Amino acid sequence: MSSPTPGALAQLIADRTGVAVDVGSTSMLSAFDVYRRLAQRFVAGRTVLIGDAAHQVSPIGGQGMNLGWLDATELVPIIRASLVDGDDVGRELAAFGVRRRRAAATAARQAHLNMALGRPLPRRVLTARNALFGRVNAVPAVHNTIARTFTMQ
Ligand SMILES: Cc1cc2nc3c(=O)[nH]c(=O)nc-3n(C[C@H](O)[C@H](O)[C@H](O)COP(=O)(O)OP(=O)(O)OC[C@H]3O[C@@H](n4cnc5c(N)ncnc54)[C@H](O)[C@@H]3O)c2cc1C
Structure with missing residues (x-):
């Protein structure tokens, strides 16, 4: 719309x-439109992408800004070590890029799954799916996994 x-x-x-x-x-x-984008790498030389510039995920799990804050929180000590202490932080930056990209990819996958589950379906398909989920969800281990996934943990 x-x-x-x-x-x-x-x-x-x-x-x-x-x-x-x-x-x-x-x-x-x-x-709003839903986007799912992930930069191929977050770090190139002295340039670092964080926030939505690095990763856009569906807002369904409320993760986008949180991911950005976590990027920033992890990046600050690296910048500080470079600017204040004069350290060579090339390795830390590379590891940061890999770690944060992995976190963003996980969040994007979970949000995508939640989006897919919320999509409209023909009534008969929806009824059958809900009945199946209801039965499977009665198994505690499955129930806990679904709960964790749906709440983006
Ligand atoms: C409907 C909806 C609900 C959401 N709910 C949640 C939620 O509950 N929890 C959560 O964690 N996240 C949520 N998000 C995601 C969150 O809004 C974004 O992840 C977050 O705003 C990204 O912040 P950012 O600073 O990285 O990018 P942006 O918010 O996009 O900020 C980038 C800024 O840069 C400016 N800019 C762009 N180009 C230039 C330029 N060339 N020069 C100068 N400035 C420029 C833009 O105008 C903008 O102000 C939601 C998103 C949507 C759409």
Whole structure:
């Protein structure tokens, strides 16, 4: 929905869930596209990519900005060691790039899975899938894995 309106959103909710929401009570509305991008490398010489410049993940798990903050938190001591202590930090930077790219790839995969599970499906397929999930989810080990994945742990 590139130009959302309260009426169009209410219609979408009604179509997907059968629930009628009060259009008049809308106080704000915005739309966004979902991107999944991962830079091939985060470090090139003295140039470092962090945040969305390095990785864009679906917002479904609330991970994007957290990943960026974690990038920054890990990068600061490396910059400090270079600028303040005069250390050669080439190796630390390379390891940082690999570590943070791996973390971003994991978050992107989990968010992608959660997105896929939330996509609309024909009612019959959805009912069958939910019944299957309900049964499988009764197994404690599976239940815990699903819970961890869905909450992006
Ligand atoms: C709907 C939605 C919900 C989200 N919810 C969450 C959440 O709950 N938790 C979470 O952790 N993350 C969430 N995110 C992700 C989060 O918003 C982003 O990961 C985060 O904003 C990225 O921060 P950033 O500083 O790396 O990049 P940006 O926020 O994109 O900032 C980059 C800035 O650089 C500026 N800029 C670009 N080019 C130039 C230029 N040439 N010169 C100068 N300035 C420039 C841009 O204008 C922008 O202000 C959500 C995202 C969306 C879309």
